[in-house]
Amino acid sequence: MLNSKININSNKNIKQFFNENQLTNFIKEHIPQDASSRKYYRLNNNLLLMESTSSENKNHEFIKVSRHLKKIGLSAPKIIKVDHKKGLYLIEDFGDLTFNKAIKNNISEELLYINAIRCLSHIHSTNPPLDFPKYDYKYLLDEVNLFIDWYFKEINIKLNNDSINNWQLSWMKIFKNLGQNKLVLRDFHADNLFWLPKRKEIRKVGLIDFQDALIGDEAYDISSLLEDVRRDVSEKTKSVAIREFIKLNKIKNKNKFIQNYNIFTAQRNAKIVGIFIRLARRDNKLKYLELVNKAMNTFLQSAKRAKLKEINEWIETHIPKNKLYL
Known part of the structure; x- marks a missing residue:
């Protein structure tokens, strides 16, 4: 500053x-x-x-x-x-103590993330505004298209129309089964959360950067929080946070929730690959290139965990192994 x-x-x-x-x-x-x-x-x-x-x-x-x-x-x-x-x-003004800074100041990662989960569950327990747009397949498809728009330009490969159509159709099959009944803030991660220890209960978490909020699936924001390209969340914290979220949200079909969690992790990180390359090349913010490989790896691993067969095959067909990472 x-x-x-x-x-x-x-x-x-x-x-x-x-x-x-x-x-x-x-x-x-x-x-x-x-x-x-x-x-x-x-x-x-x-x-x-x-x-x-x-x-x-x-x-x-x-x-x-x-x-x-x-x-x-x-x-x-x-x-x-x-x-x-x-x-x-x-x-x-919430001050300077973002979750990232709080963790660097030796405040427990698990404590912070459990409070974020309780905050998120509270959002999901209330009725979302009726006039907010749905986070439907059109939004989600526009986002994953950022991957093919910018990553392939970066590795100097031109896709034909059939390849683009196959990419989009494969994702549309995935998106049709996702929920659209919870308020989704869409940028729910450690740099956008503030620790406000003098406040009580769920008000201890300060929220910013939510202007893109839509009505979508309950798995989106927890994926954004725990699979954060900007920082590595410990496996223990992830496990505790997911268990707490399932309990608080009274999720009955745990397998479906975990599947959707992995789908959104793949979708979001494919989008992030495209956005970060765009920030670097269009806006000359070159430091974002440093995070592209991590986002790519998270995308690929999550797509495998979610068993997104058509997406995995599409990647194998269209990106040579030596160009999977920058």
Whole structure:
């Protein structure tokens, strides 16, 4: 983070926003972001100024989901002031203690992840908003298509139409049996979860980056949490977390749940391979290339565990072994 104070006079919109809302707080520091185009500035009094001018950032959706999560008793940032026209938002600041940082500060990984599981189960125990879109096969297919769009460009292989159609048809057969009745936050992992130890019970977990939320399958977010490409979750924590989730969600068909967990792990990591290559090549964020091989390995191993026969055969047919990894 930058320790120097930011001069608001250098940004006309921010200066006007401050004046219009009688904000006496000065900006203390800018908080760097990686994959997002949003900018965050830390203010006094546990406040953040979010500057988000791109429609891709889904500002309206962010506010809508935040208010829903707070309504059901969870810790989502309080929305204090909104100016959609300027793309400026005054929101609650959860501080710096993400799960990743908490673990580095010797806070128990198992403790953190069990609390995240309880938070997730609470979300699933409440009725999702009726007007949220379904996380249906169209969304899921668009995501796995990022893999063939970007990975094959990276390894310099051109796919013909038949190959692309076979890829899509194979996934569509898989997606048709997945659930669509739970609120899915879609980026539920250690960098987007904050540890708030002074709060009580499930409110100890601070939630951010949920503007892409949809109504989907209960296995998606727990897969996102435990099969995190950015950090290795211990096998013990995974096992304890999955058992707790099955118990709290009263899952009767455990085998089907584990199968869906593996399917989403494969689907999500295929998508991540494509997204990370896109971030590197289109947006010049080259550090994401370092994680591509891990995401690829997680995709391949999960597809094997889930016995996704057509996907596994498609990969064997279309990617030479010496090009499975960058």
